[in-house]
């Protein structure tokens with residue numbers, strides 16, 4: 269008889285001589301096994317050399333009181349996320365057409381996804397929630413704040429978004445109507461003309477004065493709410509690209525000088541990122557614009573602060589990065605990938621402006637590259653499927669995004685395999701949990717340090733948070749490393765990072781060998 273599958277909800281404690289739990293830290297020795305390869309063209313073979321590196325991770329076990337500051341707090345994502353946290357914290361249930369609903373964190377990988385750990389004594393597969401591996405902040409304990417160019421209070425913003433059910437909105441009103449976003453850094457040349465009428469809550473003054481004001485907001489928030497750590501997440505509208513001089517784009521001191529000089533190409537998002545970093549707060553770029561320039565990343569390295577970007581991968585692109593991987597992984601050759609999206613929310617309205625659409629279109633298009641170039645048996649060098657993305661603004665649909673994706677692949681012996689997928693979801697319902705996850709995981713990264721044999725001290729992880737690629741359409745990588753878009757490779761990277769922090773090897777899926785005796 270099958271011994272089945274077991275789900276274990278409790279925190280993980282690893283029992284191994286390589287792992288030590290003190291009151292303050294988890295110390296974990298980890299053997300990083302890599303494979304380096306080179307091509308032996310003369311003899312027509314690939315030479316492979318397994319390599320082993322010894323690392324030791326140290327994770328602070330103390331979960332801080334965390335603040336999450338959203339830029340664009342009064343938007344659909346910002347208001348939906350805030351409402352969800354309050355509803356979960358206060359356990360507010362509501363009536364919908366379907367009956368009584370209760371709050372949850374579905375769609376948040378840290379809260380509601382599970383990881384395969386191993387087998388129990390009976391040989392059953394054991395799964396644990398992702399948040400059980402190392403201590404993570406719980407979303408209900410996060411203190412929320414943020415900025416918006418619109419002065420609407422959060423209850424009005426939630427009504428304007430029309431994402432959550434009316435009965436829930438009504439019950440949340442007393443909690444949300446007294447919350448108003450702080451005045452925002454704003455520059456009308458960076459967002460579409462059609463957003464200007466919203467901008468009634470903005471900072472005045474030079475770029476330097478706006479930066480100082482954002483830093484003051486972060487400090488005041490920390491003091492008022494007794495918050496120990498803060499993560500700043502950009503969830504405001506996509507901006508156009510900033511076109512800074514090469515010097516300001518590459519060197520932190522030149523970037524800071526450009527801000528002092530009130531340089532016109534310093535975008536609001538750059539001011540938020542710099543403010544966050546100078547206040548030692550991780551920064552997440554949830555939109556496609558080029559905020560996280562090399563100079564900003566270097567500034568983050570100097571302050572040992574994680575940064576993550578770009579553009580949340582929540583809907584059609586996420587499915588594409590798993591569906592294309594599925595096709596290519598099965599040895600099928602996708603030749604045409606065509607997706608039509610239509611929705612009618614404010615962000616889509618702003619994307620009807622061609623300049624604002626450009627960064628989004630680049631971000632949506634890059635998602636196939638690593639998947640296609642991983643398989644030369646199907647695709648010759650430089651060959652790609654025809655990839656078309658159409659996006660239309662349909663006001664009546666509001667946040668309810670529909671997308672129709674068609675994949676046409678070449679199959680065995682001249683056959684064709686065509687898949688048509690129709691998705692419908694409220695955009696913010698998919699995206700808000702990602703904001704939570706990136707904030708929670710960025711906070712974790714600030715508690716992790718590591719060292720190699722011979723190192724006396726532990727050092728912080730690289731500032732570019734590659735392990736968060738899973739959440740991004742256009743994942744950033746440090747030092748020109750190739751990005752990974754394939755969703756399950758990204759998911760494994762995240763999972764394996766958490767496992768490494770408690771000294772467990774990567775999830776190897778060697779179950780063909782059976783359970784050990």
Ligand code: NAI
Pocket residue numbers: 339340341342343344345346415416417418452453454455459466502503504505506536537554555556579580581582583613614615695696698699
């Ligand atoms: P939204 O338009 O409802 O909200 C954006 C908010 O940002 C608005 O309230 C606006 O007033 C505010 N804002 C604009 N410029 C600002 C500034 N300089 N400072 C402070 N606030 C500012 O948009 P939504 O739907 O909440 O999306 C937010 C962002 O997330 C967009 O950039 C979108 O591209 C990105 N995103 C959303 C996804 C999704 O909803 N599924 C997926 C991937 C990315």
